[in-house]
Amino acid sequence: MGELKLMKGNEVIAHAAMRCGCDGYFGYPITPQSEVMETLMLKKPWETTGMVVLQAESEVASINMVYAGASCGKKVMTSSSSPGVSLMQEGITYIAGAELPCLLVNVVRGGPGLGTIQPAQSDYYQTCKGGGHGDYNLIVLAPASVQEMNDFVDLGFELAFKYRNPAMILSDGAIGQMMEKVELSDFKPRWTDEEIQKISGSWATTGKTADREQHIITSLELDSESMEKINHRIQAKYRKMEEEEVRYEEIQCEDAEYIFVAYGSSSRICQKSIEIARAKGIKVGLLRPITLFPYPTKAIAKLAERVKGMLSVEMSAGQMVDDVRLAVNGKIPVEHFGRLGGIIPTPDEIVEALEQKIIGGK
Amino acid sequence: MADIDIIKDENIVYKKSKVLTDNVMHYCPGCSHGVVHKLIAEVIEEMGIQDKTIGVSPVGCSVFAYNYLDIDWQEAAHGRAPALATATKRLMPDKYVFTYQGDGDLASIGAAEIIHACNRGENITVIFINNGIYGMTGGQMAPTTLVGMKTATTPYGRDVELNGYPLKMTELVAQLPGTCYVTRQSVHTPATVRKCKKAIRKAFENQDKKIGTSFVEVTSTCNSGWKIPPVEANNWMVDHMFKFYKQGDLKDSEKDNPDDYKKFIE
Numbered sequence: 177m178g179e180l181k182l183m184k185g186n187e188v189i190a191h192a193a194m195r196c197g198c199d200g201y202f203g204y205p206i207t208p209q210s211e212v213m214e215t216l217m218l219k220k221p222w223e224t225t226g227m228v229v230l231q232a233e234s235e236v237a238s239i240n241m242v243y244a245g246a247s248c249g250k251k252v253m254t255s256s257s258s259p260g261v262s263l264m265q266e267g268i269t270y271i272a273g274a275e276l277p278c279l280l281v282n283v284v285r286g287g288p289g290l291g292t293i294q295p296a297q298s299d300y301y302q303t304c305k306g307g308g309h310g311d312y313n314l315i316v317l318a319p320a321s322v323q324e325m326n327d328f329v330d331l332g333f334e335l336a337f338k339y340r341n342p343a344m345i346l347s348d349g350a351i352g353q354m355m356e357k358v359e360l361s362d363f364k365p366r367w368t369d370e371e372i373q374k375i376s377g378s379w380a381t382t383g384k385t386a387d388r389e390q391h392i393i394t395s396l397e398l399d400s401e402s403m404e405k406i407n408h409r410i411q412a413k414y415r416k417m418e419e420e421e422v423r424y425e426e427i428q429c430e431d432a433e434y435i436f437v438a439y440g441s442s443s444r445i446c447q448k449s450i451e452i453a454r455a456k457g458i459k460v461g462l463l464r465p466i467t468l469f470p471y472p473t474k475a476i477a478k479l480a481e482r483v484k485g486m487l488s489v490e491m492s493a494g495q496m497v498d499d500v501r502l503a504v505n506g507k508i509p510v511e512h513f514g515r516l517g518g519i520i521p522t523p524d525e526i527v528e529a530l531e532q533k534i535i536g537g538k
Numbered sequence: 539m540a541d542i543d544i545i546k547d548e549n550i551v552y553k554k555s556k557v558l559t560d561n562v563m564h565y566c567p568g569c570s571h572g573v574v575h576k577l578i579a580e581v582i583e584e585m586g587i588q589d590k591t592i593g594v595s596p597v598g599c600s601v602f603a604y605n606y607l608d609i610d611w612q613e614a615a616h617g618r619a620p621a622l623a624t625a626t627k628r629l630m631p632d633k634y635v636f637t638y639q640g641d642g643d644l645a646s647i648g649a650a651e652i653i654h655a656c657n658r659g660e661n662i663t664v665i666f667i668n669n670g671i672y673g674m675t676g677g678q679m680a681p682t683t684l685v686g687m688k689t690a691t692t693p694y695g696r697d698v699e700l701n702g703y704p705l706k707m708t709e710l711v712a713q714l715p716g717t718c719y720v721t722r723q724s725v726h727t728p729a730t731v732r733k734c735k736k737a738i739r740k741a742f743e744n745q746d747k748k749i750g751t752s753f754v755e756v757t758s759t760c761n762s763g764w765k766i767p768p769v770e771a772n773n774w775m776v777d778h779m780f781k782f783y784k785q786g787d788l789k790d791s792e793k794d795n796p797d798d799y800k801k802f803i804e
């Protein structure tokens with residue numbers, strides 16, 4: 177049993193980073209995630225694990241610091257919230273294009289623009305459908321608890337290095353700010369230079385020794401034929417992720433006639449909605465995507481064969497609902513319910529939406 | 539003397555640095571980039587740090603610097619090289635880390651990154667190629683374009699009312715306590731090439747001393763962008779660029795003010 181603590185989601189990100197052997201964190205303050213860097217600065221991991229922590233001059237700089245750290249084969253990360261993550265998009269597509277592993281955390285707040293500092297899930301499109309330019313995807317993990325904030329730091333790095341692709345924890349202001357019981361991971365040492373050589377020695381910029389060719393980290397290739405090949409190679413990784421890395425949770429789906437599809441905070445609220453609905457005799461279950469990319473398309477398609485309708489519950493104007501509809505492919509009605517601008521829906525509102533949009537709407 | 543005699547070791551007075559690759563450079567005839575590449579390669583070879591040097595290349599004509607210097611490279615997004623160098627040096631403090639940037643890259647889109655890297659006193663070397671123009675994209679105005687100078691986006695000459703004033707980045711970073719060595723050089727004559735090489739060497743050696751950022755501007759020509767042939771371009775640079783971009787050392791912490799230097803390393 178690891179160390180049990182009562183902590184904020186954001187603080188836990190910092191602790192998980194220090195405990196998983198992270199080499200560097202580069203960030204810029206923004207609400208509601210500033211506790212990540214504040215906690216790191218307070219804990220001074222450079223004196224214990226040797227982890228580098230730096231407050232950058234902007235999110236543009238911090239993501240490019242991450243790009244460089246990842247180029248060196250180091251475990252590096254950044255965290256921010258929506259407006260800051262928008263600013264990082266250039267760097268993120270370069271990182272994906274150069275096929276580098278790193279961990280990004282977005283503690284989402286309501287937009288558009290400067291928006292609000294309250295929780296939202298309105299960055300789904302940006303995170304899962306591009307964000308930056310070019311054909312690329314992030315590995316996207318959606319924590320629904322403070323415990324998963326801890327667990328996904330390690331998992332995010334693991335997947336990022338497995339596929340040499342950036343991984344993002346797509347959290348929100350509620351998960352970032354709320355305090356819950358958490359079992360912190362045990363301390364893992366940072367990788368030694370020898371371990372880095374073993375893991376990333378074939379590509380990382382660690383200095384060109386006489387026994388090898390130079391290593392160049394770049395996303396540039398002016399020859400179209402070659403650039404197409406690179407794209408195909410990157411796409412092949414995504415197809416492999418879709419086969420091997422889909423993670424989701426099904427709650428009370430066995431006898432369900434209706435399904436909520438929800439991730440993160442919304443999925444927590446939906447669990448209460450299930451209780452309320454079932455007390456009324458409505459058999460509803462929850463499919464909670466844990467990976468938003470790769471998306472649990474097959475699991476949703478399978479459920480669509482035996483349930484009557486699905487409600488995608490998101491704190492957005494309806495973004496993930498597109499992927500639910502693609503998975504369901506017209507077999508059953510799929511609708512969206514969400515509140516906007518930083519408002520968290522109540523369990524009752526969600527049940528009401530199910531009754532009106534799906535059950536009554538047939 | 540037969541060829542075979544000439545290539546005997548004792549007869550060789552000059553040869554291509556081993557750190558330069560055999561790739562044919564894509565630079566236009568007369569361009570300063572190639573000369574500066576050569577100098578960096580020679581410094582790296584002479585210091586014996588090929589296996590410890592990480593270069594960060596910019597977006598601009600020198601985006602392909604990695605094809606010419608046989609070291610490990612990171613290719614940065616436009617302007618972001620100092621952020622990359624910051625992280626690389628902090629994560630691997632025993633490596634020699636340098637950025638190589640044009641004036642659009644460093645003084646315009648990357649102005650924030652360079653100022654903050656210098657102000658943090660990152661222990662890195664910055665090579666700044668100031669040719670007063672955007673070479674790669676076809677000769678548009680750079681922040682460093684001289685007043686009155688014609689470019690693709692200042693077809694009637696740079697007008698202060700419309701475009702503001704040319705930016706002296708080198709003077710600017712010299713004022714920051716984080717920089718330890720700031721100098722302005724050129725490579726248009728054998729003598730200036732030799733001086734420039736010394737400056738680059740010093741800028742790399744400073745990384746051993748951990749005394750802050752070393753910044754070497756090389757005032758340069760861009761024949762294609764300026765639309766002036768190589769020899770005339772050199773003259774034009776001396777007559778016009780040098781008047782505004784004064785040549786020589788702007789700051790040498792160790793020499794200028796030993797107390798400042800001591801304070802800095804305390």
Ligand SMILES: Cc1ncc(C[n+]2csc(CCOP(=O)(O)OP(=O)(O)O)c2C)c(N)n1
Pocket residue numbers: 597598599600616639640641642643644667669671672673674675680760
């Ligand atoms: C974000 C972004 N904006 C614009 C460009 C287009 N671009 C490529 S190189 C360049 C200017 C480079 O000029 P400079 O830094 O002076 O270097 P030079 O080519 O003169 O050596 C620009 C604007 C780009 N690649 N990325």
